[in-house]
Amino acid sequence: HIFGVIAYRRYHPTRGLFPKWKFHYDIEKDRYICPNKQTLTYSTTDRKGYRSYKSNPEICSSCPLLENCTKSKNHQKVITRHVWEDYKEKIRRNRLSVSGKTLYKKRKEKIERSFADSKQLHGLRYCRLRGKRNVSEQVL
Incomplete structure (x- = not known):
């Protein structure tokens, strides 16, 4: 029952590319959905706890939003999500609430x-x- 309010770092996405928040995370199916309604499925988890979600390069190569999505030569978008991301989002919501703003000050x-x-x-x-x-x- 601890109300956590933690400092944040400003996120600086690559200019010209879609930021991570443009991709919707589907909790039930554990996947991301891109702005063009294509799915990025789970691939692997690294040692630091980041889960990788990758798109299908065959579908992405013909996508009209490809230039705004990725610069990779194999036309594959990769998004990483930490295994504790749900908790990080909860803390983020706490910080943006009225009581969280008061506490953060x-x-x-x-x-x-x-x-x-x-x-x-x-x-x-x-x-x-x-x-x-x-x-x-x-x-x-």
Whole structure:
């Protein structure tokens, strides 16, 4: 029962190509649907937890939206989705809600302020040594 609100990174898609949010994810069938109503089916999961969804290159080669979709030479679009993406979307919705926006504003007063104090007042702007163990000794 924790209401999570986490900072976000701005997503910078490749110019001229459709961003990932233009592709609809079908939860029931575990697939993506492109703007031209073609499916991208599940292919594999890598070691970092990203699931790959690939289009059919035979269908994509004759698609009128191909130039806006992919630059690959084999005419295949690949989209990756993390195995925890459902939870990430839930946190994203929390951040955009009214109570999430109120809570996110307090971040600069609580968390960011303590980091700023550590850097400015306690000499933690730069570390003299490398590695987790050595940095821990410097902090202590």
